[in-house]
Amino acid sequence: MKFLKTTTFLIAAGLAQPLIAQEAGGRLDIVVQPEPPSLMLGLVQNGPTQLVAGDIYESLLRYNTDLEPQPSLAKSWEVSEDGLTYTFQLQEGVTWHDGEPFTAEDVVFSADVFLRETHARLRSSLAYVDTIEAPDDTTVVFTLKTPFGPFINAFEVGTMPMIPKHLYEGTDFANNEMNATPIGTGPFKFESWEKGSFIHLVKNEDYYLENKPYLDEIYYRVIPDAASRAVAFETGEVDVLPGGSVENWDVPRLTEMDNTCSTSKGWEFFAPHAWMWLNNREGPTSDVRFRQAVMYAMDRDFVRDVVWNGFGTVATGPVSSKTNFYSDDVTIYDHDPDKARALLDEMGYDGEPVRILPLPYGETWQRWAEAVRQNLQEVGIEVEIDSTDVAGWNEKTAQWDYDMAFTYLYQYGDPALGTSRNYVEAQIEKGSPWNNVEGYRNPELDLKWEAAATSASAEERQELYNEIQKEIVDDVPVAWLLEIEFPTIHNCNVQDLVTTAIGVNDGLRDAWIKQ
Amino acid sequence: MSLISTILGRLVKAVITLLAIAVLNFFLIHAAPGDPAAVLAGEAGAADPLFIEQLRARFGLDQPFHIQLWTYVKNVMMLDLGYSFRQGAPVIELIADRLPATLLLTLSAFVISLSLGIALGVAAAARVGRVSDSLLTTLALLFYATPLYWAALMAVLVFSVQLGWLPGFGYETVGSGYSGLARAWDILQHLILPAMTLGLFFMAVYMRMTRASMLEVSQMDFVKTARAKGLSGPVIRRRHILRNALLPVVTLAGLQAGQLIGGAVLTETVFAWPGIGRLMFESLGARDYNTILGVFLVSAAMVILFNILTDIVYRIVDPRIGAKT
Amino acid sequence: MSNAILSIHDLTIDLPRGADRPHAVEDVSFDLNTGEILCVVGESGSGKSMTANALMGLLPDGVTVGKGRAMFDGADVLTLSEVKKQAMRGARIGMIFQEPMTALNPLMRIGEQIAEVFEAHKLHTRAERRARALALVKEVGLPDPEKIVRAYPFQLSGGQRQRAMIAMALALEPEILIADEPTTALDVTTQAQILRLILALRDDRGMAVMFITHDFGVVAEIADRVIVMRHGLIVEAGMAQQVLESPQHDYTRALLDAIPTGKVPELAAVHAPPALEIRNLNKIYRTGGGLFRTGREVRAVNDVTLTIAKGEVVGLVGESGSGKSTLGRAVVRLVTPDSGQVLVGGVDLAALDTAELRKQRHRVQMVFQDPYASLNPRHRVLRSLSDGPIAKGVPKAQANARARELLDIVGLGADAATRFPHEFSGGQRQRIGIARALAMDPELIIADEAVSALDVSIQAQVLELLAELRRKMGLSILFITHDLRVAAQVCDRIAVMQHGRLVEVGAVRDVFHSPKETYTRELLAAVPGAKWAVDTAVTKQGAPA
Amino acid sequence: MTFWKRFSSNRGAVIGLILLIAVILIALLAPVIYPGGPWKMVQRPFLVPFTTDGFPLGTDTLGRDVTAGLVHGARVSLLVGLVSTLMALLIGVPLGALAGFYGGYVDEGAMRFTEFFQTIPNFALAIVLVAILQPTLGSITLAIAIVSWPPVARLVRAEVMSLKRREFVEAAHLAGLSNMRILVSEVLPNAVSPIIVMASLMVATAILLESSLSFLGLGDPNIMSWGYMIGAARTVIRSAWWLSFFPGVAILITVLALNLIGEGLNDAFNPHLRKGRT
Numbered sequence A: 001m002k003f004l005k006t007t008t009f010l011i012a013a014g015l016a017q018p019l020i021a022q023e024a025g026g027r028l029d030i031v032v033q034p035e036p037p038s039l040m041l042g043l044v045q046n047g048p049t050q051l052v053a054g055d056i057y058e059s060l061l062r063y064n065t066d067l068e069p070q071p072s073l074a075k076s077w078e079v080s081e082d083g084l085t086y087t088f089q090l091q092e093g094v095t096w097h098d099g100e101p102f103t104a105e106d107v108v109f110s111a112d113v114f115l116r117e118t119h120a121r122l123r124s125s126l127a128y129v130d131t132i133e134a135p136d137d138t139t140v141v142f143t144l145k146t147p148f149g150p151f152i153n154a155f156e157v158g159t160m161p162m163i164p165k166h167l168y169e170g171t172d173f174a175n176n177e178m179n180a181t182p183i184g185t186g187p188f189k190f191e192s193w194e195k196g197s198f199i200h201l202v203k204n205e206d207y208y209l210e211n212k213p214y215l216d217e218i219y220y221r222v223i224p225d226a227a228s229r230a231v232a233f234e235t236g237e238v239d240v241l242p243g244g245s246v247e248n249w250d251v252p253r254l255t256e257m258d259n260t261c262s263t264s265k266g267w268e269f270f271a272p273h274a275w276m277w278l279n280n281r282e283g284p285t286s287d288v289r290f291r292q293a294v295m296y297a298m299d300r301d302f303v304r305d306v307v308w309n310g311f312g313t314v315a316t317g318p319v320s321s322k323t324n325f326y327s328d329d330v331t332i333y334d335h336d337p338d339k340a341r342a343l344l345d346e347m348g349y350d351g352e353p354v355r356i357l358p359l360p361y362g363e364t365w366q367r368w369a370e371a372v373r374q375n376l377q378e379v380g381i382e383v384e385i386d387s388t389d390v391a392g393w394n395e396k397t398a399q400w401d402y403d404m405a406f407t408y409l410y411q412y413g414d415p416a417l418g419t420s421r422n423y424v425e426a427q428i429e430k431g432s433p434w435n436n437v438e439g440y441r442n443p444e445l446d447l448k449w450e451a452a453a454t455s456a457s458a459e460e461r462q463e464l465y466n467e468i469q470k471e472i473v474d475d476v477p478v479a480w481l482l483e484i485e486f487p488t489i490h491n492c493n494v495q496d497l498v499t500t501a502i503g504v505n506d507g508l509r510d511a512w513i514k515q
Numbered sequence B: 001m002s003l004i005s006t007i008l009g010r011l012v013k014a015v016i017t018l019l020a021i022a023v024l025n026f027f028l029i030h031a032a033p034g035d036p037a038a039v040l041a042g043e044a045g046a047a048d049p050l051f052i053e054q055l056r057a058r059f060g061l062d063q064p065f066h067i068q069l070w071t072y073v074k075n076v077m078m079l080d081l082g083y084s085f086r087q088g089a090p091v092i093e094l095i096a097d098r099l100p101a102t103l104l105l106t107l108s109a110f111v112i113s114l115s116l117g118i119a120l121g122v123a124a125a126a127r128v129g130r131v132s133d134s135l136l137t138t139l140a141l142l143f144y145a146t147p148l149y150w151a152a153l154m155a156v157l158v159f160s161v162q163l164g165w166l167p168g169f170g171y172e173t174v175g176s177g178y179s180g181l182a183r184a185w186d187i188l189q190h191l192i193l194p195a196m197t198l199g200l201f202f203m204a205v206y207m208r209m210t211r212a213s214m215l216e217v218s219q220m221d222f223v224k225t226a227r228a229k230g231l232s233g234p235v236i237r238r239r240h241i242l243r244n245a246l247l248p249v250v251t252l253a254g255l256q257a258g259q260l261i262g263g264a265v266l267t268e269t270v271f272a273w274p275g276i277g278r279l280m281f282e283s284l285g286a287r288d289y290n291t292i293l294g295v296f297l298v299s300a301a302m303v304i305l306f307n308i309l310t311d312i313v314y315r316i317v318d319p320r321i322g323a324k325t
Numbered sequence C: 001m002s003n004a005i006l007s008i009h010d011l012t013i014d015l016p017r018g019a020d021r022p023h024a025v026e027d028v029s030f031d032l033n034t035g036e037i038l039c040v041v042g043e044s045g046s047g048k049s050m051t052a053n054a055l056m057g058l059l060p061d062g063v064t065v066g067k068g069r070a071m072f073d074g075a076d077v078l079t080l081s082e083v084k085k086q087a088m089r090g091a092r093i094g095m096i097f098q099e100p101m102t103a104l105n106p107l108m109r110i111g112e113q114i115a116e117v118f119e120a121h122k123l124h125t126r127a128e129r130r131a132r133a134l135a136l137v138k139e140v141g142l143p144d145p146e147k148i149v150r151a152y153p154f155q156l157s158g159g160q161r162q163r164a165m166i167a168m169a170l171a172l173e174p175e176i177l178i179a180d181e182p183t184t185a186l187d188v189t190t191q192a193q194i195l196r197l198i199l200a201l202r203d204d205r206g207m208a209v210m211f212i213t214h215d216f217g218v219v220a221e222i223a224d225r226v227i228v229m230r231h232g233l234i235v236e237a238g239m240a241q242q243v244l245e246s247p248q249h250d251y252t253r254a255l256l257d258a259i260p261t262g263k264v265p266e267l268a269a270v271h272a273p274p275a276l277e278i279r280n281l282n283k284i285y286r287t288g289g290g291l292f293r294t295g296r297e298v299r300a301v302n303d304v305t306l307t308i309a310k311g312e313v314v315g316l317v318g319e320s321g322s323g324k325s326t327l328g329r330a331v332v333r334l335v336t337p338d339s340g341q342v343l344v345g346g347v348d349l350a351a352l353d354t355a356e357l358r359k360q361r362h363r364v365q366m367v368f369q370d371p372y373a374s375l376n377p378r379h380r381v382l383r384s385l386s387d388g389p390i391a392k393g394v395p396k397a398q399a400n401a402r403a404r405e406l407l408d409i410v411g412l413g414a415d416a417a418t419r420f421p422h423e424f425s426g427g428q429r430q431r432i433g434i435a436r437a438l439a440m441d442p443e444l445i446i447a448d449e450a451v452s453a454l455d456v457s458i459q460a461q462v463l464e465l466l467a468e469l470r471r472k473m474g475l476s477i478l479f480i481t482h483d484l485r486v487a488a489q490v491c492d493r494i495a496v497m498q499h500g501r502l503v504e505v506g507a508v509r510d511v512f513h514s515p516k517e518t519y520t521r522e523l524l525a526a527v528p529g530a531k532w533a534v535d536t537a538v539t540k541q542g543a544p545a
Numbered sequence D: 001m002t003f004w005k006r007f008s009s010n011r012g013a014v015i016g017l018i019l020l021i022a023v024i025l026i027a028l029l030a031p032v033i034y035p036g037g038p039w040k041m042v043q044r045p046f047l048v049p050f051t052t053d054g055f056p057l058g059t060d061t062l063g064r065d066v067t068a069g070l071v072h073g074a075r076v077s078l079l080v081g082l083v084s085t086l087m088a089l090l091i092g093v094p095l096g097a098l099a100g101f102y103g104g105y106v107d108e109g110a111m112r113f114t115e116f117f118q119t120i121p122n123f124a125l126a127i128v129l130v131a132i133l134q135p136t137l138g139s140i141t142l143a144i145a146i147v148s149w150p151p152v153a154r155l156v157r158a159e160v161m162s163l164k165r166r167e168f169v170e171a172a173h174l175a176g177l178s179n180m181r182i183l184v185s186e187v188l189p190n191a192v193s194p195i196i197v198m199a200s201l202m203v204a205t206a207i208l209l210e211s212s213l214s215f216l217g218l219g220d221p222n223i224m225s226w227g228y229m230i231g232a233a234r235t236v237i238r239s240a241w242w243l244s245f246f247p248g249v250a251i252l253i254t255v256l257a258l259n260l261i262g263e264g265l266n267d268a269f270n271p272h273l274r275k276g277r278t
Helices: A004-018 A047-053 A104-118 A120-126 A147-153 A227-233 A250-255 A286-298 A301-309 A336-348 A364-379 A390-396 A441-456 A458-475 B002-031 B036-043 B051-060 B067-079 B093-124 B131-145 B147-164 B180-217 B221-228 B233-255 B255-268 B275-285 B289-317 C050-054 C084-090 C112-121 C124-140 C143-148 C160-171 C188-205 C216-222 C240-245 C249-256 C324-331 C356-363 C383-393 C395-410 C414-418 C426-439 C456-473 C485-489 C508-513 C518-526 C530-541 D001-006 D009-033 D066-103 D104-119 D121-133 D135-163 D167-174 D179-215 D226-236 D242-270
Strands: A027-032 A059-062 A069-073 A074-079 A085-090 A131-137 A139-144 A188-194 A200-202 A217-220 A261-262 A275-278 A352-357 A383-386 A404-409 A476-485 A488-491 C006-013 C021-035 C035-040 C064-072 C093-096 C176-180 C208-213 C223-230 C232-241 C275-288 C296-309 C313-317 C338-343 C366-367 C444-448 C477-481 C495-499 C501-509
Touching: A027 A047, A027 C021, A047 A404, A059 A147, A069 A074, A074 C501, A085 A104, A104 A120, A104 A139, A104 A227, A120 A147, A147 A441, A147 C064, A188 B233, A217 C143, A227 A250, A227 A352, A227 B147, A250 A261, A250 A488, A275 A286, A275 C530, A286 A336, A286 A364, A286 A476, A301 A364, A301 A476, A352 A364, A352 A390, A364 A383, A364 A404, A364 D226, A383 A441, A390 A404, A390 B036, A390 B275, A441 A458, B002 B067, B002 B289, B002 D104, B002 D121, B036 B051, B036 B275, B067 B289, B067 C188, B093 B131, B093 B180, B093 B233, B093 B255, B093 B289, B131 B180, B131 D242, B147 B180, B147 B255, B147 D226, B147 D242, B180 B233, B180 B255, B180 C444, B221 B233, B221 C160, B233 B255, B233 C356, B255 B275, B255 B289, B255 C508, B255 D121, B275 D121, B289 D121, C006 C050, C021 C035, C021 C050, C021 C064, C021 C208, C021 C223, C021 C232, C035 C050, C035 C188, C050 C064, C050 C093, C050 C176, C050 C208, C064 C296, C093 C160, C112 C124, C112 C143, C112 C160, C124 C143, C124 C160, C160 C188, C160 C456, C176 C188, C188 C208, C188 C216, C188 C518, C208 C216, C208 C501, C216 C240, C223 C249, C232 C240, C232 C249, C249 C456, C275 C324, C296 C501, C296 D001, C313 C485, C324 C444, C324 C477, C324 D242, C366 C426, C366 D167, C383 C395, C383 C414, C383 C426, C383 D167, C395 C414, C395 C426, C414 C508, C426 C456, C456 C485, C477 C485, C485 C508, C495 C508, C501 C508, C501 C518, C501 D167, D001 D009, D009 D242, D066 D135, D066 D179, D066 D226, D066 D242, D104 D121, D121 D135, D121 D179, D167 D179, D179 D242, D226 D242
Parallel strands: A027 A217, A352 A383, A352 A404, C035 C208, C035 C223, C093 C176, C176 C208, C313 C477, C313 C495, C366 C444, C444 C477
Antiparallel strands: A059 A069, A074 A085, A085 A139, A131 A139, A188 A200, A200 A217, A261 A488, A275 A404, A275 A476, C006 C021, C006 C064, C223 C232, C275 C296, C275 C338, C495 C501
16 A cells, blocks of 8 residues: 555656756666666567667657557657558657667668568567558658558567667678667667676767756666665665566565655556466366366465565456456456366366466566465365476477466557467467467457457457457466566656656656756 | 696696586586577567577577587587577677686685684684683584575675675676776675675684694694694694694695585675676576586686695695605 | 602502593602613503603693602602793603604604704704704714705605604703604614614713613613503513513513514424415506606515425515515415416416406415404404305304304304404404414415514414414414514524515524525614523523524 | 493584484474475464464465474475485495495596586586476485585595405405405495494585575475575565574574584594503
């Protein structure tokens, strides 16, 4: 409840903000965890990379916390009636960090050449794109083959970062030497990287927005141990703990400290959605009654309150309530062990043991798996936790060697971008942990997913997604758990830290420090 | 002459050992489930099988196993530890970046544990049977029985958080702009807690060893000779007992180099010390094969180096070795 | 000569609780006079070393002076403060010890260790100390003094180390030198040299020497006066001549009787078929060979040929390092010879492969030196005796019965079978060792320094047992020893070994009385108290040699 | 029974023995004391110790009874310690014995092999092994055994080398006993005491190793061990110190007890009493 109060306070502060003049200068220390493998956002798009590289690279659009598009490198844009043509007008006077001018040619190169080769997630959206053209230096036109509703959400920095054509054209992208010293258009420039210790960014003096950014420099600090990260914040060594960088149990303690603010905003675009893949192919989990029993057996409120310290919302189905086209008109699975036992009796569950594969992302997930195991054991399911590390988890899920596996995926603001990939039959393919890993097959629903994605009308899309959600929730292809929240904790002197739907990942061009 | 030839012999053996380690670890690490391509793909947040295949081809993981092994061994023999695709840098550079931190940590822990351990061991032996001896021995036993990581956590809690005397983690104050002596002082402050916690266990080991060894040597005939000469107690202890008692301690210290470097993994994790131990642990999770293998080779080389060093020390202290055979 | 420099009155030394007796030394009183050599004689446990250590204030932990006084220069040295004791040690009373191998600090140069004595008493400058150390090294007759002072102990031989020890003890010209069995660990020839050195130093400096020994031969060689101790008590004291020639106490008499004299038995040469034939046997040890250096070779056994007839006892004598033990072990194939033959009962043991060797092993058995190491501490005596015969194929019951019988024969009684080795004394264990060898019905027994570790009186008993067994069973024995007197007592023939070669082989009488080789003569001359022993032997036998 | 007398004259050793027996009893009786197992979420999370009846040491992050965890954890720590030590002995004793007994090439080969394992930092090797085999009770035990046998091999080799030159061993050769038999019935029984001393210390080290692995997240998630408890609690060490404190103390006590016993055994096996002669 403490947390809520701080949020309100923040909003109040936000409202009062116009009265205060932003102050320039200062240094910000932010935790990055784990250390990113690379800062070349076009090649690597994992969380830590985007956290740092989001300051260096930019894309055409940003999104506010209601997921509405905002200008970034594009100062204005237009979508044709039929939903097939997207025209962007670019900012003027933008230069790369090495001084070269940024033009529409760079956009075409980035989207059509570079990212098409390297960016698997964007590639699936680009499949709908027919041509990308640059009629002049400040205009870019995307022409689609069919309407694709969520396409307007594809211009976020992690999805479509702008890559300098003059440095990459004609080279081996993965082995280009420039990857070590990334060049973007963003508010901060790469300065140095002390591996295992910190990444140092400095202010881009030639940034195209007047007076921005305000900060002089940013240090992204690598501190491998969660407890040490908490200590670092307490001792004032770092100013910002991005979501997930301390364990949930430490959050209340830290937020109770003086001059400490926290917000769970800034995750709307990703809307991390947690569930357990239930292997639909074999074993007890292939029986829909078993899967329903699992839903009833789990005490998800307990986990939210105890493991997640009150952060998050119990998920009702495949779509997050923060994402567009969410519907709550579905079967609700409350904690009801008796119902679970009844379902198990009905299917004649013979006590065949099932394995739970927890997500190897720290203690929270481990505790969560333990809590679920306890819940399941109480209704008579034999459970064992499979232990593994990150690589093992990837291997086992990608090779379908599991019974129940924890995961969470981003929604990217639209069910067609972040949700459908996990449920349509076309996405059943071994080797990737990011598709229909559970092996759910429902040809009828597949048609609806497709129709919803390619419809140009928002109403029609809503209609279809309502139907999909209602139906799929009864099938329980996966056991939905929580819409998780990662509160960002920071020193209250840091202002305007989170202004968009991807929060601190979106370049700190607006952040400033109150002296 | 014989010292040099012995060292040469040791080096030849060391090279063979290192190659064997390379091969064994190559097998071990490739036996682990999952590969770097899958991890990298996983981290990208989305991947299709095509993407993963591309990665595998880039890493050379599509080659038959024996060819991968041969390529690796060949490269290692030319002192090329390969390229870390995950980190996008040659392994040798990654390790070179981190090695100084690990060397600093392990060497200071080594020096602290050895010097303090010997000093306390001597003190305890001199007071054998008295209360102060029991106190020191009990203390050593406690250190000996304390889990290293636990001691580390407690040390951070007390000295960094509660008392605020010392920084709790990291190698130096980031972005302080210190240079020269100021930087050295800064690093030293950061070094104290990790080096002490890492050294604590070994200090206890060396203390017990020194004490036992002192007591044993003090029973020897030549100590009686020294007393018969009319030498005073302190002189006998220092010149006759201690010098002889140190020999087994030196041997043990050499043997424990491997443990010390292994212990660095834990210490580096708790104290965010940017050394190769942590690099290995992180690379392991990512199945960054070349980096893990590189760290293994380098740390094994460190162990061998420690061994050769203690050998040399032993030879300097003990004139019998080397001349005898 | 009756001006006592040190007088000990009623000295009692208490042992810690739990020891086998309450006092190491009880009510001991004696004087040490200026310029005399006083020998304190006794067997292990007699308290002779404890007395010496008490005087120096070097008693082991837990052992304390119970009562008594030791007056030296008007003060009681037993009650001096530690500081005063320190000042006294080395400066006024010097001491040397038994084991020259361990009594020197292995990590310090000889010169430093000598110079340290001056340093301890804060005398001289550093350079002077060094010069004096060098002078001392010269005085005790060490060769190449310049080199010796820079050498480490391990680079010196046993005799050289003992000289270095003496140099240290004499550095400050003490009035008293306490020598605690200083020659026991040395070879006879070296021992003779050290004894001569001590005599010479005493004459030069006129200091008093308290010389502790177990060997009446040594007493005869150097003593002016003798004290005989037993179980912490003085049983006899007197002038050396007097004690040696007309001992008053039974114990002294027993000790003197027990000494193997130089008496040479009149035995007819044995003419019987050979039990053992050694032909051209060679064994070379190579050491230190490595990747980058070549090794050194030591010819431990160099072309040795020797025959032992059935029923004959041949003594193999030599100093340490002469190769006598290697030869013995080569015969039983504990060491595999490089070339040559070892024929026992027509079988060449040197040529057998491992499996065949195991079957033939019973032909030659060995009695070992160390009674404490030669029996498996975890096995009952019965098992130690019967394991071998059973492995050879003797039925278990029969082997056990024979084992009991043998225990009876060696004088322990059949009951000994069910006990563990630690329940026996050294001499008893040596009897068990003999029984074990006999249990295999060997054609030859090799006794490797079988009595060297025993006290004189026990030694005599074991030798008596061997002689008796030989009479009864007609044993063939290769008797390896460093002690010529022992060899003379039990052997028919003697083979003298030096540097891996047999230098002289002959009947005992011939070897003793008309040695052909210089080395043999040197050996004989070096035997402590040789002259006295032969004399007494003559007197005892009542016939001229 | 002089051995027992010598052992019990060492006060520390007796205390150690009492402590260890207590731990063993607790481990054996765990299913009786806490039949529900250690995983049950029985109360509000983060109960402070000594405040709630029935939960003397409080509850953990999920509301599980810390006391139950400690009691059940004792089983695992002791089991891992004992079994891995046994396994290490099974590797180290034969290897060291053969190397010491036969010498020559056998020795050279075995010692190269041992040195090889000593050259790899042992904790790092343990981590890699557990990661490869995936953390289960079995793989953790195996990994600990694999990294801890070399000192055993060295010790046994040294003992055997000195014992094989003893005269009673030579006598056994002369008695025509086979090499294997001599090694097994003459040599090894006399090397037992130092091995037992070392083993008691190894159990202690193994418990520490297991807890270190758990701390790094390489424990078996289905088994409650002390190392797991500390590892799981380290993230809340600031707000709930007791969660890592009590398991830490449990490890400390057990390891301490084993060390005390080891020292006691060592003293009892090697009475330095009678050294001086005459």
